[in-house]
Amino acid sequence: MTTDVAAEGTGVVQDAHDAQAAPTGTTPADLSRLSLNTATTKRWTLREAVDGAVRAGLSSIGPWRDRVQEVGAAEAARIIEGAGLRVSSLCRGGFLTTDDDAAAQAALDDNRRAIVEAATLGTRELVMVVGGLPAASAPGGPALPYPAHVPLPGAATARAGSAHSGQPGAPTAARAAGGSSRSGGDARTDDPVDDPARDLVAARQRVADRIGELAPFAAxxxxxxxxxxxxxxxxxxxxVISTLGQALDIAEPFPAEVVxxxxxxxxxxxxxxLQRQIARAGAGGRIAGYQVCDWILPLASDPLLSRGHVGDGYVDFATITRWVRDAGYTGDVEVEIFNEDVWSAPGDETLATMADRYVRHVLPHL
Known part of the structure; x- marks a missing residue:
């Protein structure tokens, strides 16, 4: 189960109140459940992020694998433990949706490495971003073109010279070369075209299947x-998982301590x-983490970078936090922000803002 930190008191480390000093005669803010996800201070190394978290009075940190891999998992564990911090989670595993057998095996192997890294760091929580459609050329990239010709069941056999490989879901030579029946490929433009790389239902099923393959190793x-x-x-x-309900549907065949x-x-x-699904997750003991940041407008040209500090946008943190609390969650609250302006700000300033917004908008409702 998720580490219960609600009953640990303030749990602060030496010099913890430097950045959050309270006025004389008042009680310092309780930051014992606040965790820095290292994506928020993207330009800091792991050691810099750990030192910054200590200066800000935090008790935990949620590293991304890139920061861990810069020094190695064993050394990362020593750095974090030596600073008196715990690891709230490791980000991230996942990207399990490929329809190519070799790529699927590579993804499973990488996820097994991530599981070992999480265990080495001393966290039981490995966050999984499951991956998009195989038709995506890359995260944030344009869609791959349709294959030159993939006949639907019952459709006429493709003419000689079709680049279709005959393997459903396999990347075709035509697609790799940019061929498309929409743009002058060698199939007739009036032939029906069905592309398995755009099959959302099948992609979600592959996620479920591959979580099943990884679950025993994780356990x-x-x-x-x-x-x-x-x-x-x-x-x-x-x-390809967009709602908490969809995530729970995939998780529920497995023990709560595994998925x-x-x-x-x-x-x-x-x-x-959302309220019903949070309650459902809590009843099953499946809430493994709570991450907070805000939805801000206008969206950046890359929507991934449109996260803002808590309180800068549209999210109702009071209501959602109460739902999470009432579902029985007592673990860490990570702040994870992807935003060029936040990344450009001094790291200590970002942490001070992060702590202030947590105290104002989240902590009163935990």
């Missing part, structure tokens, strides 16, 4: 696979069924 290492639904704007290229979910306000704040 053997004491690590939980934490499914993260992403806002529907990212369905095409980053996550759970994370509630990320940026991604799920809009969901009209």
């Amino acid at each position: 053997g290492h004491g690590v939980r696979l934490v499914l993260e639904p992403l806002h529907p704007i990212f369905t095409a290229d980053r996550a 759970g979910v994370v509630v990320d306000t940026y991604h799920v704040w809009w969901d009209p069924d």
Whole structure:
């Protein structure tokens, strides 16, 4: 289960109140559940992020794998533990939707490495961003063209010279070369075209199947696979799971200590069924993390970078936090922000803002 930090007191480390000093005669803010996700201070190394978290009075940190891999998992664990911090989660595993056998095996192998990294760091929570459609050329990239010709069941056999390989779901030579029946490929323009790389239902099923393949390995290492639904704007290229309900549907065939979910306000704040699904997750003991940041407008040219500090946008943190609290979650609250302006600000300034907004908008409702 998720580490219970609500009963640990303030849990602050030496010099913890330097950045959050309280006026004389008042009680310092309780930051014992506030965690820095290293994506928020993207330009800091792991050691810099750890030192900054200590200066800000935090008790935990949620590293991304890129920062861990810069020094190695064992050294990362020593740096974090040596500073008196715990690891709230590791980001990220996932990207399990490919329809290519070799790529699928590579993804599974990488996720097993991520599971070992999480265990080495001493966290049981590995956040999983499951991946978008195989038709995505890359996260944030344009869609690959339709194959030159993939006949629907019952359609006429493709003419000689069709580039279709005959393997459903396999990338075709025509697609790799940019061929498309819409743009003058060698299939007739009036032939029906069905592209498995755009099959959203099949992609979601592959996620479920591959979570099933990874679950025993994760359980053997004491690590939980934490499914993260992403806002529907990212369905095409980053996550075919868009709602907490969809994530729970995939998680529920597995023990709660092996597969759970994370509630990320940026991604799920809009969901009209959110209260019920948070309660469902809590009843099953599956809430493995709570991540907070705000939905701000206008969106950046890359929507991924449109996260803002808590309180700068449209998210109702009071209501969602109460739902998470009432569902029984007592673990860490990570702040994860992708935003060029935030990344350009001094890291200590970002942490001070992060702590202030947490105290004002989240802590009173935990």
